[in-house]
Amino acid sequence: MRSKKQLMLAAGAVVIAGGLVALGISYRPGIQPIPRPDPMNFEPQQVADGAKLAAIGDCTVCHTAEGGKAYAGGRALETPFGTLYATNITPDEVTGIGSWSFDAFRRAMAQGVSRDGHHLYPALPYEHFTHVSEADLLAIYAFLMTREAVHSQAPANELIPPLGFRPLLAGWKLLFLHQGPTVVDASKSTEWNRGAYLVEGLGHCGGCHTPRNLAGGEEASHAYAGGIAEGWVAPPLNGQNPSKKPWTPESLYVYLRTGVEAQHSAAAGPMGPVVHDLAAVPEEDVRAIATYIASKMSENTSTGLSSEPVDHREAAATQFPEAAALFAGACADCHDRGAPMMGQGRPALSSVTSIQLDTPDNVTQVILSGIPAPLDSKTPYMPPFAAPLTDPQISGLVSYLRARFSGKAAWQGVEKKVTDIRKSGEGR
Amino acid sequence: MTIDLTLNGRSVSVDADPTTPLLYVLRDDFALNGAKYGCGLGQCGACTVHVDGKPVFSCVTPIAAMGGRSVRTIEGLGSIDKPSVLQAAFEKEQAAQCGYCIAGMIMRAQSLLDRKTDPSEEEIRTHMQTNLCRCGTHMRILRAIKRAAAMLRDANGETGAVQ
Numbered sequence: 001m002r003s004k005k006q007l008m009l010a011a012g013a014v015v016i017a018g019g020l021v022a023l024g025i026s027y028r029p030g031i032q033p034i035p036r037p038d039p040m041n042f043e044p045q046q047v048a049d050g051a052k053l054a055a056i057g058d059c060t061v062c063h064t065a066e067g068g069k070a071y072a073g074g075r076a077l078e079t080p081f082g083t084l085y086a087t088n089i090t091p092d093e094v095t096g097i098g099s100w101s102f103d104a105f106r107r108a109m110a111q112g113v114s115r116d117g118h119h120l121y122p123a124l125p126y127e128h129f130t131h132v133s134e135a136d137l138l139a140i141y142a143f144l145m146t147r148e149a150v151h152s153q154a155p156a157n158e159l160i161p162p163l164g165f166r167p168l169l170a171g172w173k174l175l176f177l178h179q180g181p182t183v184v185d186a187s188k189s190t191e192w193n194r195g196a197y198l199v200e201g202l203g204h205c206g207g208c209h210t211p212r213n214l215a216g217g218e219e220a221s222h223a224y225a226g227g228i229a230e231g232w233v234a235p236p237l238n239g240q241n242p243s244k245k246p247w248t249p250e251s252l253y254v255y256l257r258t259g260v261e262a263q264h265s266a267a268a269g270p271m272g273p274v275v276h277d278l279a280a281v282p283e284e285d286v287r288a289i290a291t292y293i294a295s296k297m298s299e300n301t302s303t304g305l306s307s308e309p310v311d312h313r314e315a316a317a318t319q320f321p322e323a324a325a326l327f328a329g330a331c332a333d334c335h336d337r338g339a340p341m342m343g344q345g346r347p348a349l350s351s352v353t354s355i356q357l358d359t360p361d362n363v364t365q366v367i368l369s370g371i372p373a374p375l376d377s378k379t380p381y382m383p384p385f386a387a388p389l390t391d392p393q394i395s396g397l398v399s400y401l402r403a404r405f406s407g408k409a410a411w412q413g414v415e416k417k418v419t420d421i422r423k424s425g426e427g428r
Numbered sequence: 429m430t431i432d433l434t435l436n437g438r439s440v441s442v443d444a445d446p447t448t449p450l451l452y453v454l455r456d457d458f459a460l461n462g463a464k465y466g467c468g469l470g471q472c473g474a475c476t477v478h479v480d481g482k483p484v485f486s487c488v489t490p491i492a493a494m495g496g497r498s499v500r501t502i503e504g505l506g507s508i509d510k511p512s513v514l515q516a517a518f519e520k521e522q523a524a525q526c527g528y529c530i531a532g533m534i535m536r537a538q539s540l541l542d543r544k545t546d547p548s549e550e551e552i553r554t555h556m557q558t559n560l561c562r563c564g565t566h567m568r569i570l571r572a573i574k575r576a577a578a579m580l581r582d583a584n585g586e587t588g589a590v591q
Contacts (some may be wrong), residue, residue, distance in 0.1 A: 067550045088497020322492065325446035332447075334469060341469075383470030383558070387482035388450075388489040 013206070026170035030117040031107065033099035036091050036149070040230070042142040044381060050235035053136050055277040056285060057129070057202040059144075062086045072096075072150035075121050078230070082159035084123045085128075092149040105141045105302035106134070107289035111116045114359035121157070123215065130179045131201035146182070176217035188295075195292025198285060200208060208234035208270065224296050231424055235353050237293050239300035244309045247297055252290035259379030262345040265352045266380040268371045269362065276374055307404070309350035311337075321416075323400035326393055346380065350405045351361025351399060360411040362396050364421050367394050386425070391418045433494045435460075436504030446492035446523050450484075451475045460500035461567060462531035466560075473559030476532035477501045483539040502531040505538065513583070514538055517576035518569075525563035533559050537573045545580040546575075 054060070063086045065074035071094075073088035081344065091098035097115070098107065103227035104115035112126035113119060120126065121407035130139075162168065182200045184193050199205045210218040219225075234314035235241060245263050247255075255261035259275040267275040278286055317324035327336075334341040335349050342348065350353060352364035397413040402411050411417075432441050434547035435458065442457050445533035454460040455478065463486055466474030477486045478500040511519065514534055524530045533556070540547055542557045547555070551574050561569065 067554065299496040322446075325492045326490055329447035329449060329492060332489050333488065381471065383485055383488060385488075388479050389493055393493055 016233045022167070022170075025174070027296045028107075028111075028117040028119070031101060031104040031115050033093075033115065034101045035092050036098035037145050039091075039146040042146055046139050046142040047146050049136075050139035050141070050279045052285070053140050053202060054087055054143050055281045056198055056245065057140070057204070058277055059089065061273040061277065062123070063089050069148070069150045069152070071144065071147055072152040073154040074152060076155075079123065079216070081163050084121055084156065084157050085154045085161070086123075087152065087154045088152050089144055090147050090150040090152075091145050092151050093159065095153045096149060096150055098149055098357050102138065102141050103185070105144075106137050109137055109140075112173060112177065119166040119173075121166075121169065122172065122284045124209045125204040127177045127218070128204035128334055129203055129322070130177060130196070133197075136202065139315040166305070172215065172217065175215065189291070191288045191291050194285070194297060195288035198289050199292050203289060205237065209237045218414075231361065231421060232271075232365050233359060234270075234356075235357060235358055238296050241297050241353070242358075243353050244351055244356060246301070247294055249287065249294045252294050253287050256290060257286050260306075260345055260346060263351055265347055265354070266371065266414055268354075268366050268382075272371065272379065273376075275379060309348060310349050310407040311348075312404050312407070316400050318402040319403055320396055321399065323393075323396035326389070326397055326401060330389070331397075334382075349401060352405075355405045356408065357406070360414050360417055361421065362400065364397050364414075367397060367424060368418075368422055382407035388421060391415065391422060414423050429492070431491055433496065433497050434498040435582060436500055437572075442491065444491050446490060448491045449487050450489040450491055450494060450499070450500070451486035454486060455501075460501045460503050463530060463535075464496050464528055466528070466532075466565070471560075472529070472532075473536060474532045476535045476559065478539060481542065483536050483548060497554040500535075502535055505534065513579050514573070514576040517572045519573070519578060520574040521568045521575060523565055523572040525561075525565050529559060529561045529563075533561065533569055537569075537576070541577060541580060545577050545584065545586065547577060549574075555577075 043173065051069060060070055062075055063073050065072070065086075065327075068074055069090070071088070071090045074088045075086045077084045077086060084161055084319070086178040088096040088206065090096040090197070093099045100108075100319050102113045107113050108115070108120060108124070109126060109129040109132060112122065112124060124377045157164065182197050183194070188196075193203050206218050206223060208227050210223050211225055211227045227234045235243075241247065243264055245251075247264060251261045251264055255264060256275055256278045259272070261267040278289075333339055337344075339349075354366065366382065367389070368384060368386040371382040373379055373381035389397070392415065398414050398418065399410060402408070429446050430441055430443050431446075432439065434440070435454075440458070442453055444453055444457070450461055451465060454463055463477050464474040465487060466472035472489040473485065475485055475487040476483050478484070479489065480493070480498050483530050503516075506515050507510075514537060518524065518530065518534060523533075536556060537552075540552065544546075544551075546571050549570070552570060556569070556573070
């Protein structure tokens with residue numbers, strides 16, 4: 001029979017061995033810093049290709065702070081686990097990635113490891129970027145390395161303990177990081193496969209449109225079943241998409257390219273910057289993305305999808321008379337039948353996805369904060385109504401819109417939702 | 429319907445169709461003609477007034493939403509004889525050409541200065557982005573806002589001298 005001491009020793013050895021294995025799993029060596037590569041050494045064509053790829057990857061959206069210099073980082077990303085600050089990816093040698101060799105850049109994109117060997121948080125969607133080809137990574141590297149170097153240190157992350165301990169991320173990666181190229185489906189068209197490569201990889205659409213589990217990983221079994229992004233619902237991009245009229249490759253292309261499609265929706269919230277970026281990428285790539293997403297949406301579609309848009313004008317006005325008056329005064333000049341805007345290719349409210357979703361989040365968000373239009377863009381604009389309308393007024397309006405345009409059951413808990421969303425917006 | 433509200437510090441009551449834009453009520457019922465009708469769609473800012481201290485487009489704000497609220501128009505800031513600090517700064521910088529957008533510009537800018545008297549150039553530009561001027565006096569408008577901010581800081585004894 002073993003003594004107690006032997007057992008203790010054995011247990012200790014197991015713990016130490018486990019620790020060493022864990023360390024072995026989590027340890028990544030540093031990659032030697034290099035002097036910043038001379039921008040003149042990159043081929044102009046490669047840089048130009050990289051610019052388009054960076055736009056598909058939305059690099060600037062996260063890596064540029066509001067009012068800050070492009071790619072210089074500092075933008076706060078609020079997550080259920082705390083606040084992360086985007087890093088500086090300009091070629092500044094001290095605060096950016098100027099001292100990163102291509103090997104270091106490729107490892108960060110494919111494995112989520114920084115040049116010095118520390119694990120990166122999956123706010124950088126490396127579980128998608130890992131699918132990006134070597135040639136495309138080289139082009140993106142060339143593009144970033146030829147940007148203006150900005151000296152700017154990102155603020156320190158504010159995470160709930162113990163998540164500040166980065167070696168834990170090695171465990172996350174075991175579960176959620178699956179390296180390797182996207183699988184080519186020979187039964188599908190070249191365009192479809194190009195779309196799959198862009199959507200699953202650089203475009204990282206699933207980052208928002210796939211639900212996440214408690215560990216913050218995308219639920220692979222519910223790919224594209226819809227998720228949450230910055231307080232907005234990212235609608236399902238699979239058969240559960242609630243759009244009244246089914247999306248087609250053509251309508252998705254118009255939406256992604258221009259930010260609005262007359263029979264469906266206008267881009268708002270976090271989707272705004274995405275379509276803004278997609279206006280600058282090659283048409284065939286946007287068409288490929290549209291083709292792939294449309295094929296996802298056509299899988300296992302729920303019934304009743306193609307039912308005609310509804311407009312229960314009288315019934316909604318009877319149920320919500322005050323909101324009907326607010327709608328007439330605040331919304332109708334743009335959104336009612338025959339309004340001038342409706343003649344300009346803007347979707348009717350009976351078509352937009354937000355009103356068909358299971359929760360009132362997006363309708364509330366868009367009424368409170370409107371749709372800001374960047375100065376250099378022709379994407380749709382809507383003024384915010386947070387100041388002129390009170391929470392009870394907006395809440396009534398949200399319920400009225402649901403009753404008038406959805407043909408679905410009323411949303412519950414609207415007033416609390418409006419209060420919560422207004423509060424979270426003021427916090428930002 | 430009858431709506432009771434506070435208008436430039438005064439309790440008032442107005443009888444109007446609930447869908448009437450606040451802008452029409454201000455101009456037609458109270459002869460407060462500073463706020464202008466520009467686009468009617470909340471896209472140009474000429475109709476900007478304050479509701480509970482925040483800037484709103486009064487052309488897309490139905491009067492029905494104003495019950496119990498406090499509305500402030502440019503007439504509530506100052507007069508020709510006694511202009512407010514911001515109005516005086518606009519005069520000093522000659523920041524108006526045709527003047528159509530100016531009441532909205534001033535009310536928009538005032539809401540920023542009510543919050544802080546040391547806004548950065550970037551903050552001013554971002555804040556004023558919703559208001560358009562077709563004459564092209566933007567640079568003077570920016571100067572006027574900066575001048576007013578400095579005057580306000582000076583009056584409060586804060587650091588940062590008048591430029």
